[in-house]
Amino acid sequence: MPLSLQSEPHSDPHAALPGGGRPEREPNALEVEDLRVYFDTEEGEIRAVDGVSFHMRRGRILALVGESGCGKSVTSYSILRLIQSPGRIQGGSIRFYPKPADGGAETAPIDIASLTEKDERLFDLRGGKISMIFQEPMTALSPVHTVGNQIIEAIRLHQDLDKQQARDKAVEMLGKVGIPGPEKRIDQYPFEMSGGMRQRVVIAMALVCNPEILIADEPTTALDVTIQAQIMGLIKRLQSEMNTSTLLITHDLGVVGQLADDVAVMYLGRIVEQGNVRELMKNPRHPYTLMLLKSLPGMSAGKARLSSIKGSVPSLRELPAGCPFHPRCPFAVKGRCDVGDRPKLEKVSETRGVACIRWNEITDGDIAAIDKEPTR
Amino acid sequence: MSPADSTLPNGPLLKEPHPDTRSADPAAGEGTLSPLLSVRGLCKYFPVKSKGLFQKQVGEVRAADGITFDLMPGETLGLVGESGCGKTTTGRTILRALEPTSGEVWFRLGEEGADPRLPVKDGYVDLAKLSEDQLIPLRTRMQMIFQDPFSSLNPRMTVRDIVGEPMLIHKICKGSELEDRISDMLTKVGLKPEHRTRYPHAFSGGQRQRIGIARALMMNPSLVVCDEAVSALDVSVQAQVINLLQDLQAEMGLTYIFIAHNLDVVRHICDRIAVMYAGRIVELAKTEDIFKHPQHPYTRLLLSAVPNPDPDTPMNMDFTGEVADPGNLPQGCAFAPRCPLCTEICKHDTPSLLNVSKDRYSACHHSDQLF
Numbered sequence: 037m038p039l040s041l042q043s044e045p046h047s048d049p050h051a052a053l054p055g056g057g058r059p060e061r062e063p064n065a066l067e068v069e070d071l072r073v074y075f076d077t078e079e080g081e082i083r084a085v086d087g088v089s090f091h092m093r094r095g096r097i098l099a100l101v102g103e104s105g106c107g108k109s110v111t112s113y114s115i116l117r118l119i120q121s122p123g124r125i126q127g128g129s130i131r132f133y134p135k136p137a138d139g140g141a142e143t144a145p146i147d148i149a150s151l152t153e154k155d156e157r158l159f160d161l162r163g164g165k166i167s168m169i170f171q172e173p174m175t176a177l178s179p180v181h182t183v184g185n186q187i188i189e190a191i192r193l194h195q196d197l198d199k200q201q202a203r204d205k206a207v208e209m210l211g212k213v214g215i216p217g218p219e220k221r222i223d224q225y226p227f228e229m230s231g232g233m234r235q236r237v238v239i240a241m242a243l244v245c246n247p248e249i250l251i252a253d254e255p256t257t258a259l260d261v262t263i264q265a266q267i268m269g270l271i272k273r274l275q276s277e278m279n280t281s282t283l284l285i286t287h288d289l290g291v292v293g294q295l296a297d298d299v300a301v302m303y304l305g306r307i308v309e310q311g312n313v314r315e316l317m318k319n320p321r322h323p324y325t326l327m328l329l330k331s332l333p334g335m336s337a338g339k340a341r342l343s344s345i346k347g348s349v350p351s352l353r354e355l356p357a358g359c360p361f362h363p364r365c366p367f368a369v370k371g372r373c374d375v376g377d378r379p380k381l382e383k384v385s386e387t388r389g390v391a392c393i394r395w396n397e398i399t400d401g402d403i404a405a406i407d408k409e410p411t412r
Numbered sequence: 413m414s415p416a417d418s419t420l421p422n423g424p425l426l427k428e429p430h431p432d433t434r435s436a437d438p439a440a441g442e443g444t445l446s447p448l449l450s451v452r453g454l455c456k457y458f459p460v461k462s463k464g465l466f467q468k469q470v471g472e473v474r475a476a477d478g479i480t481f482d483l484m485p486g487e488t489l490g491l492v493g494e495s496g497c498g499k500t501t502t503g504r505t506i507l508r509a510l511e512p513t514s515g516e517v518w519f520r521l522g523e524e525g526a527d528p529r530l531p532v533k534d535g536y537v538d539l540a541k542l543s544e545d546q547l548i549p550l551r552t553r554m555q556m557i558f559q560d561p562f563s564s565l566n567p568r569m570t571v572r573d574i575v576g577e578p579m580l581i582h583k584i585c586k587g588s589e590l591e592d593r594i595s596d597m598l599t600k601v602g603l604k605p606e607h608r609t610r611y612p613h614a615f616s617g618g619q620r621q622r623i624g625i626a627r628a629l630m631m632n633p634s635l636v637v638c639d640e641a642v643s644a645l646d647v648s649v650q651a652q653v654i655n656l657l658q659d660l661q662a663e664m665g666l667t668y669i670f671i672a673h674n675l676d677v678v679r680h681i682c683d684r685i686a687v688m689y690a691g692r693i694v695e696l697a698k699t700e701d702i703f704k705h706p707q708h709p710y711t712r713l714l715l716s717a718v719p720n721p722d723p724d725t726p727m728n729m730d731f732t733g734e735v736a737d738p739g740n741l742p743q744g745c746a747f748a749p750r751c752p753l754c755t756e757i758c759k760h761d762t763p764s765l766l767n768v769s770k771d772r773y774s775a776c777h778h779s780d781q782l783f
């Protein structure tokens with residue numbers, strides 16, 4: 037679990053997990069600490085990401101979930117330093133721990149947040165050790181080159197292969213992501229493919245260099261369930277065979293349940309709850325996580341009305357005082373939840389963090405009671 | 413639509429459809445129990461042209477190939493299947509947003525049947541055969557909600573213009589009456605009348621989807637095709653929009669064709685489901701029957717690929733079969749290359765959609781092995 041909630045700096049990556057069942061835990065591959073990304077707009081400063089901290093452990097899949105606009109994509113863009121003007125990384129650190137060579141010693145971490153735009157290490161990381169599947173496939177593909185040439189270029193940028201070897205590898209990868217007839221498709225242009233096929237090309241491109249860290253922003257949203265399952269299997273295989281760490285962004289909680297080891301829930305630019313997938317999906321502690329899970333069609337029986345979170349996400353420029361979730365929260369208490377600072381992500385167990393001042397007070401009875409209130 | 417229709421139960425189908433008998437008289441029912449829509453053998457083939465200056469036709473994509481089903485008033489029929497299997501094409505061809513290659517689309521007219529310009533047969537018209545002019549008065553009764561709330565709204569039009577435009581085009585009303593109707597509809601879909609002067613970019617994804625819904629419902633349609641109407645939304649907004657669609661259905665007696673790839677959503681909202689594979693319906697049954705006892709091997713595969721939010725209910729991620737290419741289909745059953753039940757007959761004969769038990773239709777030579 038991305039353990040350190042806010043405070044503890046990374047000390048020894050192989051440190052034993054105190055009190056945890058396992059003698060050792062996987063070393064961290066990436067540590068994001070107090071990340072803040074602001075946008076200067078005509079309407080004022082927008083704090084899209086405002087104090088996000090999480091750790092990705094080697095060979096684990098961390099899911100980042102939350103309503104549209106809460107800052108998931110901005111967080112992931114920051115890791116590759118792809119935030120463009122009017123946005124900027126206002127503060128925080130993003131430490132990447134490269135995998136040591138076999139038998140080699142740990143190498144020093146790289147703080148991606150503090151590299152200059154032109155630092156060579158940045159170009160090295162992008163698409164190589166850290167790669168990304170973008171939410172919108174067309175932004176990642178050039179319309180004027182065949183998909184094959186784009187994949188081959190990506191391979192040769194980071195690997196020492198000749199043209200033919202790279203081409204063979206590209207064909208193999210296209211087949212792996214479920215594109216029928218890859219040896220023919222490789223010479224097609226993006227516009228000759230269906231939306232779902234383009235998405236698979238982008239996935240192939242992200243996986244072809246065996247990244248240490250894979251950032252997958254809504255990788256399967258455009259795909260039907262059988263192709264989605266195929267892609268999920270691919271990410272899992274990458275995890276077990278290459279020990280890849282994945283940051284998985286998705287609004288499909290089914291994909292989260294099946295694929296993720298750990299989950300972080302974001303609301304309005306911050307993480308409000310994190311924990312391992314089982315505890316979080318089965319026993320959510322933050323009211324926002326609870327309400328999110330309750331909105332799932334499969335969760336309510338039969339044709340009953342779906343429960344949804346009342347109201348809508350407030351504007352980032354007019355954050356409610358206190359807990360920013362309080363206007364929508366069925367458990368909010370006047371005078372406590374709507375005053376003061378935003379609740380901090382409190383470490384409530386070895387693997388669990390919750391940013392709600394009432395997490396310990398809310399009973400199963402309270403939760404059952406909200407089902408009776410009509411929501412719209 | 414007639415007031416009687418809106419009192420119909422939203423429940424499962426009351427009358428057996430005849431998906432296997434293309435020539436069945438679609439008007440055979442009586443009173444309000446006859447279908448609102450009877451689709452018979454509907455086909456839409458897209459030509460595949462060669463590259464270069466003289467674009468010769470070198471083949472065709474059979475995007476919809478012999479689609480047959482009945483839709484009862486007030487019913488919600490789900491349309492599910494692989495990406496590229498022809499769901500959108502089917503929806504658009506029914507509404508004549510695409511020209512059908514062949515087939516019939518019988519639409520029940522109700523009291524408007526009196527229009528002497530329309531070739532009416534027993535209260536139904538065949539949408540597939542009408543001219544553009546004849547279609548105009550019918551357009552208002554059939555609407556489509558598009559998948560992408562971002563690109564389906566004109567960014568340079570205000571909400572008021574977007575929602576009110578169809579009323580002006582069809583000269584239904586204008587002036588203060590139009591303003592009132594727009595306000596009413598915005599309120600109905602959970603937006604505020606004062607939003608009318610805003611442009612689409614000032615709304616969130618879920619709100620934009622509601623603008624699209626308001627526009628589609630403004631004309632008081634009887635049939636609405638929802639094409640992935642909630643797919644792009646996060647779960648909470650998705651729940652809001654689904655509740656809204658169901659409320660409006662109860663209130664206005666709407667009939668939906670609901671296209672989606674999220675099977676949990678489909679299970680929640682649909683009365684019956686048609687599963688499509690490579691341009692054809694391969695299974696058609698009541699929702700719970702489909703989920704509890706799928707009768708086509710493809711439906712089985714589809715259901716086994718739905719990820720469960722519960723990590724302790726693991727799923728199969730080991731899918732290897734090749735996706736069907738509607739431009740290059742094998743002989744026989746299109747699913748044969750991926751089917752665990754495939755035998756010789758499957759490789760030669762295309763199975764037709766047959767009535768396998770009450771209210772159930774399946775297009776598989778071996779569907780009896782699936783009970």
Ligand SMILES: Nc1ncnc2c1ncn2[C@@H]1O[C@H](COP(=O)(O)OP(=O)(O)OP(=O)(O)O)[C@@H](O)[C@H]1O
Pocket residue numbers: 075077082084102103104105106107108109110111121122123171352646
């Ligand atoms: N270029 C920009 N200028 C101003 N605001 C921006 C810009 N890019 C993003 N934002 C704001 O930052 C916030 C977070 O956006 P982000 O794209 O990270 O959301 P998300 O969680 O990925 O949402 P979704 O699920 O819809 O993809 C949003 O409120 C958005 O309006």
Ligand SMILES: Nc1ncnc2c1ncn2[C@@H]1O[C@H](COP(=O)(O)OP(=O)(O)OP(=O)(O)O)[C@@H](O)[C@H]1O
Pocket residue numbers: 230231232260458459473474475493494495496497498499500501502738739
């Ligand atoms: N205008 C067109 N010209 C040529 N082929 C087309 C056209 N529109 C669709 N097709 C082809 O018809 C087939 C069915 O497409 P359709 O859009 O109906 O699929 P779908 O089931 O809606 O898929 P998805 O789930 O990806 O939206 C596809 O193979 C597609 O490539």
Ligand code: SF4
Pocket residue numbers: 322323324359360361362363365366367368369373379391392393394395
């Ligand atoms: S702090 Fe209060 S308002 Fe915020 S989630 Fe907890 S109970 Fe709800």
Ligand SMILES: [Mg+2]
Pocket residue numbers: 108109110171253
């Ligand atoms: Mg995003």
Ligand SMILES: [Mg+2]
Pocket residue numbers: 499500501
């Ligand atoms: Mg479609």
